[in-house]
Amino acid sequence: MVENPYLDAILTAIAAIIFIIISCFAVGWLARYIAKLTGASRKEQENTFAGYLFASPWIVGFLIFVIVPLGFSLYWSFTDYRVISSEPANWVGLENYAQLIINDDGFRASIINTLFLTAIGLPLQMGVALLLAVLLNQKLQGVRVFRMAFYLPVILGFNTAVLLSWRLMLNTGTGIINQIIRSVTQAVPPIGYVVRGGIFFQELTSAFFLGLSSGSFNLMTRVWEAGFPAANRVPLWVESPMWTKMSVILLMIWGAGAMMLIFLAGLKNIPKELHEAAEVDGASSWKRFWKVTFPLLTPYIFYNLIVGLIAALQIFEPIYVLYRDNQPLVPSAQSMVYYLWQASFSHFEIGYGSAISWIILIIILIITSIQFRVQDRWVTYELY
Amino acid sequence: MREIFDPIKRILLYILLTAATILMSFPLFWMISSSLKTLEETNSAGIIWLPKAPTLDAYIGVFQNSDFLRSYFNTVFYTSLALAGTLLSIAIVAYAFSRIKWPGRNLVFFIMLATMMIPPQALIVPQYVFFNKLNWIGTFNPIIIPGYFAGGAAMVFLLRQAMSQIPKELDESAFVDGANHFQIFWEVVLPLVKAPLATVATFLFVGMWNNLLSPLMYLQTVDLYTLPVYVSTLYNINLTVQQWPTIMTAAVLTTVPLIIVFFFAQRFILDGVVVSGLKG
Numbered sequence A: 001m002v003e004n005p006y007l008d009a010i011l012t013a014i015a016a017i018i019f020i021i022i023s024c025f026a027v028g029w030l031a032r033y034i035a036k037l038t039g040a041s042r043k044e045q046e047n048t049f050a051g052y053l054f055a056s057p058w059i060v061g062f063l064i065f066v067i068v069p070l071g072f073s074l075y076w077s078f079t080d081y082r083v084i085s086s087e088p089a090n091w092v093g094l095e096n097y098a099q100l101i102i103n104d105d106g107f108r109a110s111i112i113n114t115l116f117l118t119a120i121g122l123p124l125q126m127g128v129a130l131l132l133a134v135l136l137n138q139k140l141q142g143v144r145v146f147r148m149a150f151y152l153p154v155i156l157g158f159n160t161a162v163l164l165s166w167r168l169m170l171n172t173g174t175g176i177i178n179q180i181i182r183s184v185t186q187a188v189p190p191i192g193y194v195v196r197g198g199i200f201f202q203e204l205t206s207a208f209f210l211g212l213s214s215g216s217f218n219l220m221t222r223v224w225e226a227g228f229p230a231a232n233r234v235p236l237w238v239e240s241p242m243w244t245k246m247s248v249i250l251l252m253i254w255g256a257g258a259m260m261l262i263f264l265a266g267l268k269n270i271p272k273e274l275h276e277a278a279e280v281d282g283a284s285s286w287k288r289f290w291k292v293t294f295p296l297l298t299p300y301i302f303y304n305l306i307v308g309l310i311a312a313l314q315i316f317e318p319i320y321v322l323y324r325d326n327q328p329l330v331p332s333a334q335s336m337v338y339y340l341w342q343a344s345f346s347h348f349e350i351g352y353g354s355a356i357s358w359i360i361l362i363i364i365l366i367i368t369s370i371q372f373r374v375q376d377r378w379v380t381y382e383l384y
Numbered sequence B: 001m002r003e004i005f006d007p008i009k010r011i012l013l014y015i016l017l018t019a020a021t022i023l024m025s026f027p028l029f030w031m032i033s034s035s036l037k038t039l040e041e042t043n044s045a046g047i048i049w050l051p052k053a054p055t056l057d058a059y060i061g062v063f064q065n066s067d068f069l070r071s072y073f074n075t076v077f078y079t080s081l082a083l084a085g086t087l088l089s090i091a092i093v094a095y096a097f098s099r100i101k102w103p104g105r106n107l108v109f110f111i112m113l114a115t116m117m118i119p120p121q122a123l124i125v126p127q128y129v130f131f132n133k134l135n136w137i138g139t140f141n142p143i144i145i146p147g148y149f150a151g152g153a154a155m156v157f158l159l160r161q162a163m164s165q166i167p168k169e170l171d172e173s174a175f176v177d178g179a180n181h182f183q184i185f186w187e188v189v190l191p192l193v194k195a196p197l198a199t200v201a202t203f204l205f206v207g208m209w210n211n212l213l214s215p216l217m218y219l220q221t222v223d224l225y226t227l228p229v230y231v232s233t234l235y236n237i238n239l240t241v242q243q244w245p246t247i248m249t250a251a252v253l254t255t256v257p258l259i260i261v262f263f264f265a266q267r268f269i270l271d272g273v274v275v276s277g278l279k280g
Helices: A005-037 A042-076 A095-103 A105-136 A143-156 A160-169 A176-187 A189-214 A218-226 A244-254 A257-269 A272-280 A285-313 A317-323 A336-347 A350-378 B002-035 B057-063 B066-099 B105-117 B120-133 B141-149 B153-164 B168-176 B181-192 B194-210 B213-218 B227-234 B244-279
Strands: none
Touching (some): A005 A042, A005 B066, A005 B141, A042 A350, A042 B066, A042 B105, A042 B120, A042 B181, A105 A143, A105 A189, A105 A257, A105 A336, A105 B002, A143 A160, A143 A257, A160 A244, A160 A317, A160 B002, A160 B227, A189 A218, A189 A244, A244 A317, A272 A285, A285 A350, A317 A336, A317 B213, A350 B120, B002 B244, B057 B244, B066 B141, B066 B194, B066 B227, B066 B244, B153 B194, B168 B181
16 A cells, blocks of 8 residues: 555556456457357457457456445345454344344335435426426527526536535525525415415425324324414425425426436427428317327437436435434435445444345336336337 | 417517526526625525625635645546546447447347446445455545446447447458557547547546545545535534535535536537437
């Protein structure tokens, strides 16, 4: 080990490159040898060598960083392995999994929170993305500038810096969002009723889901008994367990630009003739959207759904930045990955953490494969 | 009817688009505005859109904060070292999947696409143990080296799609002239995929610059912190008063490189490189 961390990183990088080159040639030669044994022609042997040589950085990395870790974590998930203790791992069978599924309230809460974020946040995110794409799909000057503005949040993404800007904006008393809500509702009372209705509905829904994870629906009863929110009520974004997930959903919606770009491409691919034909037949623009545009967009919706699902089920940064160390709020906000990070690295319980990783992996695979299964019920491919 | 209707529709659209733009860029505006305020102004009960007397105190303070400056340098260092190796290895692997015919290519490619389903977080626990065995905890290595193995299947896919569109005759004629795969890769193929390469480089840069989870796990000491980790420590829930002007100044300085890179790369990203890759 070199003392200077920068020099150490550069030297290790050089060593890694040498290692990659050697292992690539090794894989390439092996592949050529096998091709020779199977009686391939000289040209085929050369291509086999070159192909495996060039693909090997990924193949070797896949073995080192994916296959081997997956294998070890599967083994460790059945043990009580802890990285800091010197004792060897003891086989405990299914104990970790049983503990997680039956006894671990935090983990159950994290699954329910993540599913809440996915089930409510993802449709909202996709809806906003579609709306923005439709707006941008008009023949207007300056569309490029708007498109840039809508995409910028994707680049800023979940950077800590941007998340902290949101944290400032979401302050209950002095945050700009609540201040705007206050001044608008005071100026125009009818909007106030809409906002309060929204608050009531949101709190009931969140309290219901919190009840699901804690097993007691006291909170929901209390919200119901408190009745319609008073005139001065504002959302308690980062203060109340009933609002923590809503704040994250707000952030998800803000980053809808990536999906918007995909939808925009889909809209541009729809043949103009179809719309013109529908217009001649007297279809209203509303009807044209649902009967012509929407079915042709379904492959793009499906793509966004899969990418969005995987992203939403892995959410971590907003929860870490907004709610870390905030004990009363953490149970209401923690996502599966946040829980994994906390459970594994606060006590370095590798066995238990491995079991969590495997359950997360299985949940994601199940949800995505269900989507692939049901896609032919609603995704239209034949018109392309 | 149409002639009267169209201008109204047009104005309405512009109003909607402008409103959406204001909403989307508001966090950025608020970040900049708050960085120029005093502490009292950031906690004021009334709305202060722009500080009446903008102050650079927070900027002066941040530029004197050696921890912040070091984390800035760390981020630039780690991002450039990781980006160079990751981009090159991704291009090499994309070349193998698009320009060479070899037995097993489709199978390996399929496996690579399937790995996109595996959440990287499912691997963090065993990877942590592995890097611990290598004595890499508390160094930059765990956040740099994995990328050198063509980390990022989605990026390989994007570049492969772009490379597949180059006509085969180009490398065949180069072969006849006696070039080998390395020369064709470097001199024929790479110059033809500059725009997709720029897109991939941008995505990689953004991902590395924003990365929070792995630096948080592996860097451990404040000397090595990257910006996202360091900036997250500025907001401390245990303090009664948050130093918002300082936090927002650090946030502005963190986002500036992202905005600059996006500004130069936006025509590659937005003009359909990603999207044309999708169709194949």
